[in-house]
Amino acid sequence: MFKTLLTKFTLLTCAIIPLSFAYAADEVNVYSYRQANLVKPLFDVFTKQTGIKVNVVFAKNGMAERLAREGEHSPADILLTTDISRLVELQDKQLLQPVKSIVLETHVPAHLQSSDDTWFALTTRVRNIYSAKRLGNISINYEDLSDPKWQGRVCTRSGKHPYTVALVSSMIAEHGEVKTLEWLKGFKANLARKPQGNDRGQVQAIHQNLCDLSLGNSYYFGKILTNPEQKVWADEVNINFPNQGNRGAHINISGVAMAKYAPNRAHALALMEFLISEKAQQLYAETNMEYPVREGVPLSQLVASWGAFKADNLSLVTIAKHHKNAIKLIDQAKFDL
Amino acid sequence: MISRVNYPIWSITSWLIALALMAPVAVMVFSGLTANSDTLTHLWQTVLPHYVVNTLLLALYVVVLVILFGVPTAAIVSLTNLKTRNVLRWALLLPLAMPAYVIAYLYTDLFDYAGPIQRQLRALFSWQSPNDYWFFDLRTLTGAAVMIALVLFPYVYMLVRTAFEHQDPQLIKAGKSLGLSDKQCFLRISLPLARPAIAVSASLVLMETLADFATVQYFAVNTLTTAVYDTWLEYGELSTANAIASLLMIMVLLSVAAEYRARAHQRHQLSASKEPLTMIILTPIQQIIGNIYCWLLVLAGFIFPFVLLLDMTIQYLDSTEFEQLIQAGMNSLKVSIYAATIASILALFLVLYRRLSGVKRSEVPLLLSGYGYAIPGTVLAMALLATFGPLDHWINDLAVWLNLSKPGLVLSGSLFAVIFALITRFSAIANGTITSGITKIPQSLDIAPESLGVGKLHTVLKVHLPLLKSSFIVAWLLVFVEAMKELPAVLVLRPFNFDTLSTQVYQMISDERLEQGAIGALFIVLFGLLPIIVLNKKEKIH
Numbered sequence: 001m002f003k004t005l006l007t008k009f010t011l012l013t014c015a016i017i018p019l020s021f022a023y024a025a026d027e028v029n030v031y032s033y034r035q036a037n038l039v040k041p042l043f044d045v046f047t048k049q050t051g052i053k054v055n056v057v058f059a060k061n062g063m064a065e066r067l068a069r070e071g072e073h074s075p076a077d078i079l080l081t082t083d084i085s086r087l088v089e090l091q092d093k094q095l096l097q098p099v100k101s102i103v104l105e106t107h108v109p110a111h112l113q114s115s116d117d118t119w120f121a122l123t124t125r126v127r128n129i130y131s132a133k134r135l136g137n138i139s140i141n142y143e144d145l146s147d148p149k150w151q152g153r154v155c156t157r158s159g160k161h162p163y164t165v166a167l168v169s170s171m172i173a174e175h176g177e178v179k180t181l182e183w184l185k186g187f188k189a190n191l192a193r194k195p196q197g198n199d200r201g202q203v204q205a206i207h208q209n210l211c212d213l214s215l216g217n218s219y220y221f222g223k224i225l226t227n228p229e230q231k232v233w234a235d236e237v238n239i240n241f242p243n244q245g246n247r248g249a250h251i252n253i254s255g256v257a258m259a260k261y262a263p264n265r266a267h268a269l270a271l272m273e274f275l276i277s278e279k280a281q282q283l284y285a286e287t288n289m290e291y292p293v294r295e296g297v298p299l300s301q302l303v304a305s306w307g308a309f310k311a312d313n314l315s316l317v318t319i320a321k322h323h324k325n326a327i328k329l330i331d332q333a334k335f336d337l
Numbered sequence: 338m339i340s341r342v343n344y345p346i347w348s349i350t351s352w353l354i355a356l357a358l359m360a361p362v363a364v365m366v367f368s369g370l371t372a373n374s375d376t377l378t379h380l381w382q383t384v385l386p387h388y389v390v391n392t393l394l395l396a397l398y399v400v401v402l403v404i405l406f407g408v409p410t411a412a413i414v415s416l417t418n419l420k421t422r423n424v425l426r427w428a429l430l431l432p433l434a435m436p437a438y439v440i441a442y443l444y445t446d447l448f449d450y451a452g453p454i455q456r457q458l459r460a461l462f463s464w465q466s467p468n469d470y471w472f473f474d475l476r477t478l479t480g481a482a483v484m485i486a487l488v489l490f491p492y493v494y495m496l497v498r499t500a501f502e503h504q505d506p507q508l509i510k511a512g513k514s515l516g517l518s519d520k521q522c523f524l525r526i527s528l529p530l531a532r533p534a535i536a537v538s539a540s541l542v543l544m545e546t547l548a549d550f551a552t553v554q555y556f557a558v559n560t561l562t563t564a565v566y567d568t569w570l571e572y573g574e575l576s577t578a579n580a581i582a583s584l585l586m587i588m589v590l591l592s593v594a595a596e597y598r599a600r601a602h603q604r605h606q607l608s609a610s611k612e613p614l615t616m617i618i619l620t621p622i623q624q625i626i627g628n629i630y631c632w633l634l635v636l637a638g639f640i641f642p643f644v645l646l647l648d649m650t651i652q653y654l655d656s657t658e659f660e661q662l663i664q665a666g667m668n669s670l671k672v673s674i675y676a677a678t679i680a681s682i683l684a685l686f687l688v689l690y691r692r693l694s695g696v697k698r699s700e701v702p703l704l705l706s707g708y709g710y711a712i713p714g715t716v717l718a719m720a721l722l723a724t725f726g727p728l729d730h731w732i733n734d735l736a737v738w739l740n741l742s743k744p745g746l747v748l749s750g751s752l753f754a755v756i757f758a759l760i761t762r763f764s765a766i767a768n769g770t771i772t773s774g775i776t777k778i779p780q781s782l783d784i785a786p787e788s789l790g791v792g793k794l795h796t797v798l799k800v801h802l803p804l805l806k807s808s809f810i811v812a813w814l815l816v817f818v819e820a821m822k823e824l825p826a827v828l829v830l831r832p833f834n835f836d837t838l839s840t841q842v843y844q845m846i847s848d849e850r851l852e853q854g855a856i857g858a859l860f861i862v863l864f865g866l867l868p869i870i871v872l873n874k875k876e877k878i879h
Binding site for chain 1: 379380383384387450451465466467476556557559566567569570571572573575715718719722723726729730733743745746749750828829830831832833834835840844
């Protein structure tokens with residue numbers, strides 16, 4: 001009796017909540033840290049190929065918490081993020097499930113996937129140093145950013161931005177905390193202005209002669225060059241691959257993982273395998289100017305024109321491990337203040 | 338003293354509403370109790386003192402600025418014979434429609450080193466580098482305060498203007514007959530009478546300022562909100578972040594409470610006298626100064642940014658995806674209408690409860706339900722997930738036990754969460770507006786019908802509700818506008834494939850290409866104009 005009453009009540013409650021959504025079977029649900037305009041074209045191709053609809057929530061922050069709170073009832077199948085520490089955070093919080101796939105295993109290089117098969121890199125990006133053309137061709141190391149000869153001539157975005165934090169982590173791995181803090185303080189002292197804006201803004205600042213050097217991810221340069229209004233900025237600026245005489249340029253990744261309680265596992269796997277397919281990797285290379293991880297996929301013509309470079313082969317997991325200490329040092333150096 | 342009848346259902350419901358709206362706040366505070374003290378110590382030794390100072394300064398600057406912007410304009414429009422006052426009456430409300438993050442973007446774009454103004458100056462005087470000349474830097478604490486104040490001062494203007502307009506003309510007459518000048522009358526009678534309105538509106542602005550993240554982040558100004566985000570996202574410690582957010586909220590509550598206590602013993606009775614106020618006659622010079630002051634604010638807070646937006650929109654019209662835009666617009670409307678309607682009804686309920694129950698504790702639900710306003714949207718969103726997540730799990734477990742199919746995340750994974758977040762965040766506005774409406778109803782009306790043997794419920798239906806209609810509409814509209822503009826909570830809590838105008842605009846701004854999202858921002862502003870148009874129409878009818 002009680003149970004039937006309760007059933008009726010529950011059914012009624014569900015009926016009067018018109019705010020929730022129901023999802024059909026041929027769908028896959030994505031929580032994405034990556035921006036809509038970057039991944040939407042990929043999803044469109046996937047849907048065209050397979051007939052599987054891709055539902056997306058884009059948000060920069062809070063998706064890990066949302067996933068954790070949702071627990072076993074979470075509708076999320078796939079997580080798309082940038083930055084290695086975010087992927088490792090998801091892995092550490094046990095929000096992911098291992099994925100056994102020969103396709104992923106074969107095409108994602110071993111050092112760009114987790115040892116427990118929970119996450120896979122899709123693209124890599126370099127943390128470049130941009131320099132003003134007026135300086136001529138220079139060879140530069142990240143370490144040089146603290147050299148007093150650049151006093152008042154360096155620009156960067158916030159020290160707390162994941163891209164900067166990852167670079168600082170790699171400095172800790174190379175030089176230890178004490179030296180890294182010194183470096184951060186010197187770097188801070190060289191800044192032409194308080195850290196602000198995004199990587200594009202720094203290129204603009206060089207163009208405007210506000211500074212000579214700035215940190216920036218590789219693909220931003222490509223994006224600026226293909227933007228008719230911003231192209232003039234890049235005309236004044238060179239892209240440099242730092243530390244070519246020693247350990248190589250710092251790289252970070254964008255990656256994909258399957259949610260622990262993914263309700264549409266088969267479709268989710270199909271999407272993951274699609275993202276490493278030649279077609280998708282080519283799209284990443286062409287439209288987003290990133291470095292595809294799959295071997296044999298050509299770089300965009302523009303990115304290729306920057307030439308081959310030596311990448312720091314520091315393990316991504318090590319970078320993620322130093323994340324918290326990097327943040328602490330950045331605060332200690334009062335980098336953003 | 339006539340006894341006050343209590344409806345227990347009314348009282349219980351009021352407390353339940355307050356508890357529901359308080360729940361996420363309480364969850365946040367409790368979570369804050371488990372904060373990692375090492376991280377807090379580290380922050381305190383490094384950046385936190387700086388953040389605290391910045392926060393206090395930002396709050397101080399904004400409050401001072403909104404009072405400087407809002408009170409004189411209110412006085413000019415309501416108490417003087419300024420030539421353009423009939424237009425200014427509503428024009429001064431326009432900045433309310435402009436989201437702070439949009440105006441911040443537009444002005445930075447304009448005044449930045451790389452912006453058109455400095456470029457022109459450099460070309461004109463052949464300056465080469467920033468060392469050659471001085472130009473103010475907008476991306477500073479002061480800059481952020483000015484931006485925020487420019488779009489929030491209409492709150493002060495609106496409430497204070499109403500206070501001026503409803504003051505008893507007899508008091509001014511009495512002052513005059515005692516030999517006070519116009520100026521003395523204003524300073525010694527009108528201004529003190531408007532103090533509650535100034536206090537209420539300034540505290541709304543204060544809360545909104547402390548919860549702001551988008552603007553201060555864009556301006557690279559580090560406040561306690563920055564600390565909240567850093568500890569959560571970079572240090573990965575949500576509970577420590579909650580502790581800092583709780584501190585922030587307590588700071589707001591203390592300042593609001595202090596002000597409230599300071600005027601607790603004052604009794605203000607606003608009158609709804611039909612007799613018109615005697616206008617202060619301005620000299621020609623005063624006319625000019627008054628006009629310049631008011632119109633500069635309208636220009637800087639609305640007209641100028643609006644024209645910039647319009648220009649961007651036209652430039653990028655070809656690349657606009659109208660289908661997406663319309664969808665986002667519909668979504669914005671949907672959640673904002675839900676939020677505005679529910680928040681206003683709840684506010685009406687709580688305000689009437691306080692007024693009519695007559696017991697001291699009846700004030701508590703009203704106060705409690707407004708706390709969400711002082712919490713940054715994303716933090717509130719996290720608290721909501723923590724509140725509704727477990728409830729969703731129970732619902733699903735229950736469904737399984739009943740052999741029903743699992744309903745999924747009906748609370749935390751649906752629009753319910755988005756709308757609930759908006760209500761929690763903006764209840765304070767609805768509460769404030771309806772409270773200020775009810776203070777205009779003389780206390781005598783509460784008991785008069787009762788002494789004639791009319792029941793209390795009947796009194797409410799026949800007397801209070803009709804008199805509160807206009808405040809209700811204003812409350813609805815204000816929450817509606819704020820909900821249209823609100824960003825962070827919607828961003829995290831939304832369901833799949835769900836974009837609102839503000840999330841679309843934000844995505845563009847965070848990629849520093851507002852140009853392509855300008856049309857979305859324009860729509861937010863246009864929707865924001867609705868309340869102003871309605872307010873203006875209503876006044877004309879009166």
